[in-house]
Amino acid sequence: MEKIANFIKKSQNIAILAHYKTDCDAVCSSLSLKLALESIGKKADVLIDSNLSFQMQTLPYWDSINKKTIEKYDCYVCLDTATQERLGKNKFKIMKNRQISVALDHHATNEKFCKLNYVNEEYSSTCELLFDFFNLLNIKISKDMAKLMLTGIYTDTGKLSYNNAKPKTMNIVSSLLKIYGEPISNVCEPIFSNKTxxxxxxxxxxxxxxxxxxxxxxxxxxxxxxxxxxxxxxxxxxxxxxxxxxxxxxxxxxxxxxxxxxxxxxxxxxxxxxxxxxxxxxxxxxxxxxxxxxxxxxxxxxxxxxxxxxxxxxxxxx
Ligand SMILES: [Mn+2]
Known part of the structure; x- marks a missing residue:
């Protein structure tokens, strides 16, 4: 994880990629990483080859996805994506730029297709993994980031009911809730009680x-x-x-x-x-x-x- 943190520290224009047929953990980890990088003076675009569900269109900054603001990237970060294939059409970006690609993921089946890969299945979700990653980079988690990360953790753990919700997950949820400062229902209702x-x-x-x-x-x-x-x-x-x-x-x-x-x-x-x-x-x-x-x-x-x-x-x- 340190190597990836150092590589990102040296980069300025960063592309964040996540899997197609996307889900809340992929979208929320991507958006919270974008906010984190911007908070330390970097530029970042989130590129996901997917339509967002109606529920995901309630997330902070969801409409920044796939809006390119950067001409040339010096770093590609793949989040929550076990195989290159799962990037959809964005896989070509990695194939061309593998030398400057890094991955952060919690899928044990991750094929480590980037130059630097950090894969740890102990994390319930990529959003949970990012909590430690942001700490490593000394990045302060904002209210919007906390909301996004809580959403990713809640969806990947079935509202903290699956076996991947470990004691550590609960500690991280507790820290994020304190930062978020609003009732947890404001995280859950837009996702779980918002069916079309x-x-x-x-x-x-x-x-x-x-x-x-x-x-x-x-x-x-x-x-x-x-x-x-x-x-x-x-x-x-x-x-x-x-x-x-x-x-x-x-x-x-x-x-x-x-x-x-x-x-x-x-x-x-x-x-x-x-x-x-x-x-x-x-x-x-x-x-x-x-x-x-x-x-x-x-x-x-x-x-x-x-x-x-x-x-x-x-x-x-x-
Ligand atoms: Mn996930």
Whole structure:
């Protein structure tokens, strides 16, 4: 981490990149790093090859994303991104500028594709990791930064309910809340209690169509292109839908496969309970993530995707 801190100290014009099909931790860590760097006199752009969900469009400075203000970068920082592929079209920037690229991430499956990489799975989220990183750089965390970082930590830990929320996470949350100075509901409500009607329709669709197999231990649902169209929603509205299956006592693994709007592929979100590994299922298809939350992308039709995923899920149920 020190090496990366030193490299960033020497840089002036910094590009911050994070993964496509983006999530709150990626967006919030990127924006808080941008604010941090600006607070010590540097310039930074956040570049993410993704649309932001309605909820993310309530975050401080969200509309600065993908607004280029810098001509030439002397440092590229990749946040929360395990593989170069996950950068979407921004991967070409790293391929061309690997010599000046650094990565900060908490995914154990990180492929260390940058010149300098700091990967530590002990952190619940990249936002939690940045707390220590900012300390190392002697950067004071502002109120907006604290709000962003709390959002990233809360979303990646399922409101501090997953196993990745460690005692240290709680200490950091406590420090950030003191800086933020407002009730925690002001962080959570814009994200967790702010569903669009489209998302609500999609949630109803999940309740009506969820399939249970293997003694109800595996919950599976595919949402096809036509379903999204019919419900007037998009793939950006699928955040949190896996909770529907996971809330059932009998369910150990929940798989949600969402078909891309253009490509003939499915984006798959996998969740699991306890020691059952969602990651192993994701990895079987070239994806990755964490023990209880992972994902992958599969190019195949609905029938094959379902068969293959359930076959892998059965293997991890012991
Ligand atoms: Mn994350």
């Amino acid at each position: 009607m489209g998302e609500f329709e999609l949630t109803k669709f999940v309740y009506s169509n969820l399939e249970l197999c293997e003694n109800n231990q595996i919950a599976y649902l595919a949402i096809n292109r036509e379903d999204f169209k019919k419900l007037n929603t998009t793939i950006e509205d699928t955040h949190g839908l896996t909770d529907v299956g996971m809330s059932l006592a009998c369910v150990k693994v929940m798989i949600l496969a969402s078909q891309d709007n253009v490509e003939d592929c499915y984006y798959v979100s996998i969740r699991s309970k306890g020691t059952i590994s969602a990651r192993k299922i994701g990895e079987a298809f070239g994806g990755g993530g964490h023990v209880n939350a992972s994902g992958c992308k599969i190019f195949d039709n609905a029938k094959n995707v379902k068969e293959m995923l359930i076959k892998e899920a059965k293997k991890v149920l012991v």
